[in-house]
Amino acid sequence: MDTVIKNTKQYSYELDKETLNELLIIGKKYTKVKNYVYSRFSGINSILLLGKDRKIRDEWVKTRFYEQWNLPARYWKLALSEAMVNIKSGWSNIKLRIKEQVKVNPNLSSDDKHYINYILKSNKLYHKILRNKKIDIPKVFEGKRLKYKYLNNLIKRYTRKYKGRMPYSNKSTIFSIDTGLYSYKDGYINITGLRKGKRLPIKLTDNNIRNKTLKVKIVGNKLEIHCPLKVKCKNHKDYENIIGIDKGYKYLFAVSSDKFYGEKSNDYLSKETERLNQVNSQRNRFYALYNNHLENGNIQKATNILENNLGKIKYNHNKLKNDQRVKSYINQYLNQLIETEKPKEIVMENLDFVNWNNKYPKSVKRKLSRWIKGYIRERLEYKCDYNNIKYTYINPAYTSKVCNICGQFGQRNGDVFKCSNCGNLHADINASKNILNRKYDKVISLYTKYSKVKEILEKRIS
Numbered sequence: 001m002d003t004v005i006k007n008t009k010q011y012s013y014e015l016d017k018e019t020l021n022e023l024l025i026i027g028k029k030y031t032k033v034k035n036y037v038y039s040r041f042s043g044i045n046s047i048l049l050l051g052k053d054r055k056i057r058d059e060w061v062k063t064r065f066y067e068q069w070n071l072p073a074r075y076w077k078l079a080l081s082e083a084m085v086n087i088k089s090g091w092s093n094i095k096l097r098i099k100e101q102v103k104v105n106p107n108l109s110s111d112d113k114h115y116i117n118y119i120l121k122s123n124k125l126y127h128k129i130l131r132n133k134k135i136d137i138p139k140v141f142e143g144k145r146l147k148y149k150y151l152n153n154l155i156k157r158y159t160r161k162y163k164g165r166m167p168y169s170n171k172s173t174i175f176s177i178d179t180g181l182y183s184y185k186d187g188y189i190n191i192t193g194l195r196k197g198k199r200l201p202i203k204l205t206d207n208n209i210r211n212k213t214l215k216v217k218i219v220g221n222k223l224e225i226h227c228p229l230k231v232k233c234k235n236h237k238d239y240e241n242i243i244g245i246d247k248g249y250k251y252l253f254a255v256s257s258d259k260f261y262g263e264k265s266n267d268y269l270s271k272e273t274e275r276l277n278q279v280n281s282q283r284n285r286f287y288a289l290y291n292n293h294l295e296n297g298n299i300q301k302a303t304n305i306l307e308n309n310l311g312k313i314k315y316n317h318n319k320l321k322n323d324q325r326v327k328s329y330i331n332q333y334l335n336q337l338i339e340t341e342k343p344k345e346i347v348m349e350n351l352d353f354v355n356w357n358n359k360y361p362k363s364v365k366r367k368l369s370r371w372i373k374g375y376i377r378e379r380l381e382y383k384c385d386y387n388n389i390k391y392t393y394i395n396p397a398y399t400s401k402v403c404n405i406c407g408q409f410g411q412r413n414g415d416v417f418k419c420s421n422c423g424n425l426h427a428d429i430n431a432s433k434n435i436l437n438r439k440y441d442k443v444i445s446l447y448t449k450y451s452k453v454k455e456i457l458e459k460r461i462s
């Protein structure tokens with residue numbers, strides 16, 4: 001039977017001030033180590049160090065570099081390897097995206113593609129090419145007379161395109177603990193603290209015992225302890241439908257079955273926007289004041305602001321409440337969608353490709369803050385896995401701009417789609433039907449360029 005990884009949570013009761021402070025300090029230091037690793041090892045030169053955390057660790061120990069962290073060794077070692085794993089998966093992602101692009105690049109021969117993939121497989125060769133160093137032509141390509149200079153430049157260009165910014169963690173309230181850093185006893189989890197041999201006893205609301213590396217998240221004055229656990233998937237024999245879904249404008253989802261899920265999504269999302277705006281202005285005010293004091297030499301006052309940052313505490317509290325509200329709203333309607341539609345397959349837009357720019361008015365776009373989009377996707381994929389539902393991503397180009405009945409280009413106005421042949425349709429339902437149809441489209445693939453899609457669609461109606 002299939003399994004999925006479910007992120008389970010345990011909760012603590014309110015912590016006393018001393019324990020809370022110590023955990024906050026651990027979180028801060030832990031994050032500091034990670035960010036140091038990011039800044040030092042996420043560049044091109046460190047490609048050769050990937051998977052060799054051991055080497056860095058030994059170096060830190062030998063040179064006593066680790067002393068500056070002021071953290072029990074197990075913590076900084078864990079932070080180091082966690083950051084290295086993230087750097088590594090960053091590079092894997094870059095390679096994956098390059099491979100996708102190479103696959104659909106019409107200017108490349110199959111030998112060209114083979115060469116690029118060959119280079120990407122070897123960190124040594126890949127590194128040399130990014131560093132503009134000469135490489136010996138691999139044996140398999142001898143006599144093939146490829147345009148090596150061009151191909152190498154292409155690898156560099158693609159890498160630059162996908163490299164993105166250096167990873168950086170600004171959440172200092174999360175850290176990991178492996179089995180050597182905690183133990184369970186009598187409803188308590190005892191976590192290694194900063195003082196030698198002294199563990200912090202933390203009372204939990206349940207008696208479950210874990211034996212994996214856990215994530216500790218400090219939320220307000222309580223802890224959440226996250227643990228990934230394998231759970232068995234469900235197998236619904238009566239789930240037989242194939243549906244297309246679209247993120248709605250007034251509703252959370254519109255489905256090709258003509259149904260909507262999640263009313264008033266705008267209300268929920270605009271509350272989130274309002275909050276974000278409020279937070280920003282509050283923060284700006286706070287920093288202006290802080291900087292003022294610093295410039296005027298009022299170090300004490302500046303420090304006071306930092307320490308008694310009351311606005312921040314309030315903000316965190318509001319954020320927490322609101323996050324929870326938005327999350328449970330999304331989960332509730334995702335469940336309802338799955339239970340009602342009984343799908344065996346869900347077809348949706350590939351969010352990596354879509355930028356919502358040309359689909360929604362600015363005001364809505366702002367409302368769908370990035371974390372909400374990410375959260376919806378993550379939950380959708382998880383629930384699909386859990387319920388044994390296949391999910392398929394399609395190329396979303398023009399799915400909200402053409403009529404699903406006759407294929408004509410139409411006008412979208414709010415939630416009305418106007419087709420000159422078929423009259424007014426609901427814009428989101430129309431899009432969801434186009435999304436479903438795209439699955440069966442033999443010509444438009446996930447990688448067909450936006451402009452090319454337009455060309456194809458125009459040819460169809462002429």
Ligand SMILES: [Zn+2]
Binds near residue numbers: 406407408420422423
């Ligand atoms: Zn039409």
